[in-house]
Amino acid sequence: MINKFLGFKPDEKLLPSQTVTEDTEIDLSSHKYQKIWLGPNHPGVTGNMAIELTVQGTTVMRAKTHVGYLHRGFEKLIERRLFVQGFPTSIRMCVAEPDTNEYFIARSTEELSGYADAVPEYANWLRMLSLEMARLAGLLRGVPGQGGTFALGIGVQWGVYLRDLILDRFEELSGARVYHMYIIPGGVRGALPDGFKERMEDNLRDIDDFIIRIKKLMFHNSVFKQRAKGLAVITPEMVDKYGIVGTNARCCGVKRDVRKDNPYLYYDKLDFDPPTATDGDVYSRTWIRWQELIQTVDLIRQIMAKMPKKGDIRCKMPNVLNWKIPKGETYVRLESGRGEMGMYYVTDGSDKPRRINLRGPSYNHAISVLEHMLIGQDVADVHAIMVSLQTCPPEIER
């Protein structure tokens, strides 16, 4: 439209002549293409990763994900640590929801050493509470963050403030704001503080209000709709082929949620139904995340209502300094805000794990899926697609 108004006629020969696919041949020596590095230091990139884009005009012809700007070999480091020492390192593999990794280490070691059923009920409820709080903190940044990729910055500010309130609650419960180090093999590291539920309820009310505001801001917004609808569609066929999980799978109608499929902790005692959409585009991904925000607030209320008032927070276990686990292996999974996360945990009879391997949703979402989805898109939409897939590099280069 603008071109028409300005009377500008682009040279059609210079533009991509056909629909771009992965198989479109590109000849870099033709001088028609440009390489752009997006990241690793770029405010729009999720975390420390980079995308090497080959563009023609503003159309992305090829994309390559580069990670490794953060690599500290967490998995390898945990192999050098006692079973109880693993969790403070593991949380670095996922900054947004570190509690998931604490849970994996705790649950795997408990399962392999035969203490899975010994964990006190109260501790399991607290684990669930901290996991849902982490999801809430992630969504409070993630949902308005999607608007942020389309230059809608105000929602992000609202969200970050509310996320900070949730971090305040984390600080009360676990003693830290970001890296909580709360879930430990055998249980958790602190009972619910006095007055926690009331303060949490206050925050949840603020979030209820925020949910309405953000709906008005983003989902009744013609700009957002125009840019997000139809953008980067995930089809149901892609889900298994690419290993897509979580909200990214649910946005195209593939209803997968570990909390429902393989219930862990006490999720089978909670009343919820994971939201789904059918379009599979950026808009529907954001939309079901917004619905999940409502659901998570509700789940936290349910947990606080249903959990026991008090109890033991850790079961009796062997001396942590001398704790050995017989040879074995397991895979423990849960539903994080970004989808199925899991950990493959191998023990060899010694006092340290033989191997731990994290399965993060971003491993697929940020590499094979993102590289595929970016092809043929406009450069201006790259951030939006990336954020909509909720890519998080720490869990790739763990």
Add this chain to the structure above:
Amino acid sequence: MSFNLKDILTPFTAWSRVVKEPVTIKDPFTREAAPRYRGFHDNDVQLCIGCGSCEAICENQAIDLVPIEGVEGIETKSGDSGLRPSIDYGRCCWCALCVDICTTDSLRLTNAYTWVDTDPDNFIFTPGVTPKDWYEKEEGWRKPGHGYEFYSHERVHMEELHADERKDSFIEFVKGYSAEQAKKEADRCVACGICTATCPAHMGIPEYIKAVRDDDMEHGMKILYETNPLPEICGRICTHKCEDVCSVGFKNGSDPLSIRWLKRYIADQIPADVDKYKDMLGTGEIAKNDKKVAIIGSGPAGLSAAHYLALLGYNCTIFEKLPQAGGMMRYGIPSYRLPYDQIDKDVDYILSLGVDIKYNVNVGTDITLEQLSKDFDAVYAGTGLHLGRSTRIPGSEHENVYQSVDLLRNIVTGAPVPVEKKVVVIGGGNVAMDITRSMARLQMEKFGEVNVIATSLEDEEHMPADREEVVEAREEGCTIIPGYGPQEVVITDGKVTGLRVWKCLSIFDETGAFNPKFDEADERIFEGDMVIESIGQGMDLSYLSEEIKSKIEFGPRGRILVNEDWQAKGLPWLFIGGDIIEGPDVIHGIANGHRGAQSIDKFLNEGR
């Protein structure tokens, strides 16, 4: 794409926030953190014992144990390493595992969280010692409680025969740990090693406890024999000073590790077979030298010295007055605590190393010490305390007033032991408990009922006997009445009928000298047909000729003075050890014997 007017206008509702109060915290630097916040460390250094569990559990290796100088109350002593944790904040991740494992509850994290400095080296500091302004903060991370503990504070219960089953026989009543129980108990150890310094023999306790966890008894035995050649014996009757300083038992309500029973467990797993022992300990072939050492007495000190000398290749000959080896371990300790076959197990192995032993030889009468000094290159004397001490109260010279050591010896040798219906024992130490409980058993055998009263000067809390001895004696039907001082053995018609006592108010006077004060108004008479004195033992040094006595030096209470190499001052060839120097108990004897052997080795090698 269709435009909806609503979709264009609704986002402008965000402008309504313009009139809202900002939510930003104005002054973030003074924001107080949550009460549970994991901020900077504080350590109650007076409470801390420097066990190093914090260092062991630190996943970032941020903690070092450093000596503290110039702080009053912190010194290296039994039960305190004198070290304190220093933390490198360049590595710390504030996970607080160090707080959660702290054996003394001295370490905590305050909720302070800002620290600005220009010198990076300042960020290595010793909490509680380096002056910091956050120590006064009360809030911060402490152990969470609510069943959260990193090691068990409860000792694995040791099974024993019930009092009714044990009080009529001399069968050993402590059953010993099963493999599962031993491993569970060994699991509680934090391997700090504080116990090693307190143990007179400085045994490698954490290492042999680790052997129990690993189920590697052979390695465990090797560690035991490095410092203690009598593990079966020590595993039963050691006075376990180590357990008094065990960091796991530091806090009120926590049981120390059952170190003694774990030692017994290791030794019990190996069958009594000297060839197996030699195989396991690698002592099958020992290169002998031509030096000869005479050892007087086959008690713990003598046996220990013989063992380590034999390993060094010396030809040792033990001269034993009594018909069997073991000294007080055999002739002083009742077999319900220490069965004879267990003594034999340890002793047989030592003798199998080429140690010669001559029984029923009384040095001083059968062979003189001078003769020994001529025949041998060195002499080691571990002659022990075998003379009973008398209270010297009126009536104590009566024939029905006995010495506990004599009776205990007679029980073992089979000599006749007088057993009366009512017995009174004077004394509150372990030997007094031994004779009390032995007499109870003999009374059960003879009369079918127990009627023994034991009384001590010290009150209940200060009785020198091990607590469990007192408890078990009471379980067996003995009456223990502490806090009374004997005044007279009541003799009616030439027969002992009881013991007259006064309430004891204090034992020592202001200067610390033994000078008991009594409440004469609180007088009691403990009825008894015989009285047994068990207030301590003295040494019998009659084997020392006048000439030798004139050459060596004596200290207070007639003890022979020795130099740091355990040589009698004045006679370089005479080495002294055991109860006559230190103790009295088995473990000191073993430690003396070990060091004596090393000193003899040094002495005999000096000429070469």
Add this chain to the structure above:
Amino acid sequence: MKELIEKLSSKYELQEVVYQRDNLVFAAISKENAIEAVTYLRDYEGYTHLVMMSCVDWIEDGKYQLLYLLHNPKLKNDIGIKVYIDRENPEMVSAHHLWKSVWTYQREMHESFGIVFPGSPRLEENFVVEGWDETPFMRRDFDTHEYAEKTYFPRGNRKTNDPAEYMRKKLYPNQPVTAKQRKDDK
């Protein structure tokens, strides 16, 4: 899960079958049959979701163990197919044609363990480290501590003491009781 394992074992030789949970089973299949079995599970048994691929270094046995963890979204259970390959000559048939995500795993394993998957796309590209010429870093024989000491610059301002040893030096010096202490003192 039992039926599935029975069905599988009628086709392939299964080893180390472990029912870890009601919904998780591990089984080892030979290197030759593994990809065939994985394909069979995907196409006929409904194990359409590749949860992850992983590798474990059993250095003492001279083996790498690969893992193909498959999820059945209908039955909601998982099967982990394990394959042992020789550590000296680590090579495995590529499975990149089965799922679009496989090549990433294989590229990562090539970098971190040195395993070769012939035909796998972009196998030689750097994944998380650039210009790495040491032992592949996830192998058990790569010592991170040693590497850090060698590569970086320790400040050298730290020194620690073992409580037992320190107390010995302080409280009973010149009294070594064990052979090791005698040696140390000399």
